[in-house]
Amino acid sequence: MAGVENTGEAGATGGQEGPEASDGAYECNICLDQARDAVVSMCGHLFCWPCLHTWLETRRNNQVCPVCKAAISRDKVIPLYGRNSSNKDPRNQLPPRPPGQRTEPENQGTTFGGVNFGDTNFHMSFGIGAFPLGFFASTLNFGGERLNPHAGLQPGQQFHADDQMLSKLFLGLGIFCVIWILLA
Amino acid sequence: MFEQQTSGDKGISAFPDGDNLFSWVATISGAANTVYEGIEFKLRMEFSNNYPFSAPTVRFTSPCFHPNVDQQGNICLDILKEKWSASYDVRALLLSIQSLLGEPNNSSPLNVQAADLWSDQSRFRQSVLERCSSCVRQS
Numbered sequence: 001m002a003g004v005e006n007t008g009e010a011g012a013t014g015g016q017e018g019p020e021a022s023d024g025a026y027e028c029n030i031c032l033d034q035a036r037d038a039v040v041s042m043c044g045h046l047f048c049w050p051c052l053h054t055w056l057e058t059r060r061n062n063q064v065c066p067v068c069k070a071a072i073s074r075d076k077v078i079p080l081y082g083r084n085s086s087n088k089d090p091r092n093q094l095p096p097r098p099p100g101q102r103t104e105p106e107n108q109g110t111t112f113g114g115v116n117f118g119d120t121n122f123h124m125s126f127g128i129g130a131f132p133l134g135f136f137a138s139t140l141n142f143g144g145e146r147l148n149p150h151a152g153l154q155p156g157q158q159f160h161a162d163d164q165m166l167s168k169l170f171l172g173l174g175i176f177c178v179i180w181i182l183l184a
Numbered sequence: 185m186f187e188q189q190t191s192g193d194k195g196i197s198a199f200p201d202g203d204n205l206f207s208w209v210a211t212i213s214g215a216a217n218t219v220y221e222g223i224e225f226k227l228r229m230e231f232s233n234n235y236p237f238s239a240p241t242v243r244f245t246s247p248c249f250h251p252n253v254d255q256q257g258n259i260c261l262d263i264l265k266e267k268w269s270a271s272y273d274v275r276a277l278l279l280s281i282q283s284l285l286g287e288p289n290n291s292s293p294l295n296v297q298a299a300d301l302w303s304d305q306s307r308f309r310q311s312v313l314e315r316c317s318s319c320v321r322q323s
Contacts, residue, residue, distance in 0.1 A: 029271040030236060045271075055270045058237045066271035 029067050030055060037090030039077040043070040049090035052077065196278040198229065206231045210242075210278055213321065218286035219309040224321045227257075227281070229274065239268035242277065247315040249308075251288040251299035259284075260294045 028035040030051035037049040045067040047055075056063050056074065065072045079090050198210035208229040214220025225248055230241040242264055244257035252260040261284055263272065293299035301308045313320065 032273065051270070054237055058234075064269075066269040069269070 035080075037093065038080040039090060040080055041065050041070070041072050042076050042078075043068050043072070046080075047077075049077075049079070049093070053091075193275060193279065196275070196282060198274050198278060201228075206233075206235075208240075208274065209245075210274070212278055212282045212285070215282060215286050219305055219312055220285045222321055223312065223316065223319045225285075225316075225319060227278075229277075236270045236272070239264045239272075240277070242281065246319050249295070249298050249312045249315045250285060251290050251293040251295055251302060252284060253298075254294040258294070260289075260292065 026034055026038075026046065028038075028048040028051050029045050030047055033048075035046050035048045038046060039049045039052060040046050041052075043065050045065055047066075052066075053074075055066055056072070063073050064070065074091060077091070081087055195213035195215065196211070198208050201207045201209045208231070210227040210229055212225050212227060214223045214225070224246075226245045228243050228245050232238055232240070242259055244253055244259065246257075248257060254260075259281065261280065263269070263277070263280055288299070288302060290299045290302055298308070298311070301311060
């Protein structure tokens, strides 16, 4: 209806026929406007790439041609380049995507304990010799956290150095015990 | 984006409801040689912001006695649900609903009574008219 009004002034001399003749031939099958960044499917149907991309994104598991339901995918459409259009592949110019969303995890407090328990596991995995120390170290760590839960780096490091020394000691003891058991 | 419904097709029409382009009022006339012949149904079509990538919501606003239309006017039609395609326009939708009127899918009815009565076309026609006497087109 709007089209008839527009051509009414310009086209008493058959100007109406021009647009009518090519009406729809180069229109996108989704937005019904003239196709921009045009691509054509293997089944011959014309789309704007942004339109087709959005359609394919809404049907990731069932990508079919909106017109004839033939199988279709990003790699099975052909970009169309007119004389004055840029030769860039429209498939590389995707419509802007919505940004990802990230929410902070809940229960910040409990993760601290989790880390300490992880430490204990780490020590335990080294073998029999380190086991008693791991238990001991974690106990010490807990003490340190409790005394100075927020900024206990300095004392923590001290504990750590002590731990390492004790760890070596116990490791040596452990190895000695194993060898002794093996020899006996 | 929206294809304006023009008078090119017999028996269907649709226009935006006032200034709201996302809500349309449509009419469908029952096809000739069906129980709905001479009856004009009104429908409302609600388009989401995502149209045409998701189907509009289409409901009968006139009472419609049909196996695939429930008491509230909701329509059970595959292309309004999982078979929707972005290339369907208002005209294609209304023509599909018009042909659904004459060819119901009685195997998955929303209105069981209508599905049972479908085999008796003259009684079915009576039921249609009882429920929607105001829909009969004045000619």
